[in-house]
């Protein structure tokens with residue numbers, strides 16, 4: 001009986017893995033920025049990447065939707081699978097991949113278009129709506145998920161760039177979720193926001209976890225502790241420690257993690 005229970009636990013753990021990285025190396029020309037990273041990232045969980053400046057957090061995050069492909073000198077080796085599929089396989093179209101793996105950047109970057117068109121852009125290029133009514137539905141749903149619908153519903157034709165910084169970032173989150181991604185990558189999404197907008201985005205991240213696997217790079221250990229269930233600590237291109245967020249912040253295994261969380265490095 002015990003064996004069966006153990007197998008059950010093992011199977012459910014394996015099924016819950018959304019992203020699996022094996023022996024990932026990243027080079028920018030001669031600079032070995034990510035060194036043999038192995039990690040399994042769970043579905044419907046917020047995972048935080050923390051570590052000192054330049055340790056490779058953003059570089060590794062960008063591997064997950066092949067954003068590094070756009071950097072000429074960048075070379076990625078090893079394997080990254082999402083739902084068991086190798087995202088670096090030649091047959092994978094990076095544009096399609098990025099609809100499935102959405103990204104939100106440090107600085108809110110709405111397109112110079114209306115609020116409506118910002119959100120409708122992805123669904124349009126991926127042909128997700130058959131007609132205007134369906135597109136309207138998708139846009140409304142995404143803006144609701146971005147927790148900004150009530151603030152913009154009466155001015156969908158106004159430019160997205162006219163919103164406040166916090167609203168723009170929630171618009172960008174709505175734009176990212178409009179294509180129904182399965183994974184949401186966030187690269188310091190609150191660094192340009194004030195404390196109130198930060199709190200709103202953090203609350204939103206917690207809600208998004210019901211539907212998505214969220215990976216967030218953050219410089220704020222308080223933020224990592226508030227929003228994530230799992231934390232990965234990077235140092236000099238190595239993934240030093242990856243564990244439950246509580247464990248990382250209260251009882252880390254590695255001395256380097258301990259030094260970082262207590263403010264001795266970084």
Ligand SMILES: Nc1ncnc2c1ncn2[C@@H]1O[C@H](COP(=O)(O)OP(=O)(O)OP(=O)(O)O)[C@@H](O)[C@H]1O
Nearest residue numbers: 028031033051052053054055056057058059060071
């Ligand atoms: N576009 C790029 N071209 C060349 N080198 C890069 C590029 N982006 C990052 N690097 C290098 O890769 C290493 C890791 O940088 P990365 O930005 O991933 O670290 P980070 O942990 O996200 O840092 P930060 O917290 O300061 O944003 C650094 O040595 C950096 O100089």
